[in-house]
Amino acid sequence: MIDLAEKTMGIELLETKILATSKLNFVGSYDHWNILNTLNHACCWKNSALRKVELRLDGEDSKFHSDEPLETINQAFYYQTEKYTKEQTQEVIAETFKNARLLIGKIKGQELSKELAPIGYNGDVLNYLICDLIYHPVNHYIYYAIKNNEYEVFLLLEQYINSTKNDLYKDLGILSIKGLIESNIRDQIFIKDNIWDKNKLYLIIKTI
Numbered sequence: 406m407i408d409l410a411e412k413t414m415g416i417e418l419l420e421t422k423i424l425a426t427s428k429l430n431f432v433g434s435y436d437h438w439n440i441l442n443t444l445n446h447a448c449c450w451k452n453s454a455l456r457k458v459e460l461r462l463d464g465e466d467s468k469f470h471s472d473e474p475l476e477t478i479n480q481a482f483y484y485q486t487e488k489y490t491k492e493q494t495q496e497v498i499a500e501t502f503k504n505a506r507l508l509i510g511k512i513k514g515q516e517l518s519k520e521l522a523p524i525g526y527n528g529d530v531l532n533y534l535i536c537d538l539i540y541h542p543v544n545h546y547i548y549y550a551i552k553n554n555e556y557e558v559f560l561l562l563e564q565y566i567n568s569t570k571n572d573l574y575k576d577l578g579i580l581s582i583k584g585l586i587e588s589n590i591r592d593q594i595f596i597k598d599n600i601w602d603k604n605k606l607y608l609i610i611k612t613i
Contacts, residue, residue, distance in 0.1 A: 406516060407572055409534060410509045416539050417502040419565045420444060423546060424495060426557050435483050440558070441494050443549045445486035446479070447542035448501045454537035455501075455508050457523045458530060462511060469525035469533075505538060539573065547610065552594050556601065563606045 424444060433439035438446065457467040471478060489497065512530060515521055521530035543562065550559035566574045601607050 407531065407535065409516065409531060409538075410506060412535070412569070412573060413502055413505045413509065413538055415565070415569065416542065417498060419546075419561065420447075420498050420542070421495065422561050423558055424491065424498070426561060427555060429491065431553075433487070435480065435487075438483075438549065440549060440555075441489055441491065442483060442487065443545050444494050445489055445497060446482055447545055448497045449482035449486065450541060451501050451538050452504065454534060455504050458508060458512065458521055458534065461521045461523065461530075467523045469523035505534075509534075535573070547606075551597070551601075551607070551610070554597065559601075559604070559607070563604065566606060 423440065427440035429440060431437075431439055433442040457469075460467040486497075512518070512521060516531040517529045519526075519529050522528060522533040526533050543565070546558065547562055549555070550562060595611050597607075
């Protein structure tokens with residue numbers, strides 16, 4: 406079984422490296438997120454997932470799918486964090502993973518429980534947390550790096566995925582990347598130079 410405490414330490418380190426490596430060279434907007442917007446979006450969803458599992462631990466209901474439209478939730482998260490600085494973002498990352506480790510300790514021995522996952526989620530709580538704490542953020546970072554031609558950030562992601570491919574990414578776990586790229590801009594995003602074209606992970610994503 407995957408050691409989620411260990412894996413969350415890995416993703417926290419990855420996010421810290423991404424924050425330090427990204428060029429931070431443009432002001433974000435809701436339609437064009439910079440790396441701070443992207444990292445904070447991921448943290449908002451991570452904390453939402455943690456709260457849902459906390460409710461289940463307390464014997465309360467929490468739904469996998471919100472009654473609110475996804476776009477409404479994403480907009481609320483964006484405007485809540487849009488002015489966060491690099492330093493504030495690092496603090497949010499650290500606090501998010503502190504909360505994650507506390508929760509992981511609480512569910513120890515119950516990781517395969519489906520009852521602790523939000524209502525409507527078709528899987529156990531371990532799988533649910535892996536998706537929201539790891540897969541969802543990494544998908545966004547890959548999309549960000551390719552869209553904004555941040556090759557150094559992409560290399561960090563490639564290294565991370567290669568280092569976990571025997572457990573987390575044995576199924577590549579990135580297939581939902583296609584859902585993050587609108588079909589009308591997909592071709593534009595993947596017009597890159599030879600460096601990108603020779604990258605193995607890039608080639609895999611390009612064919613999804």
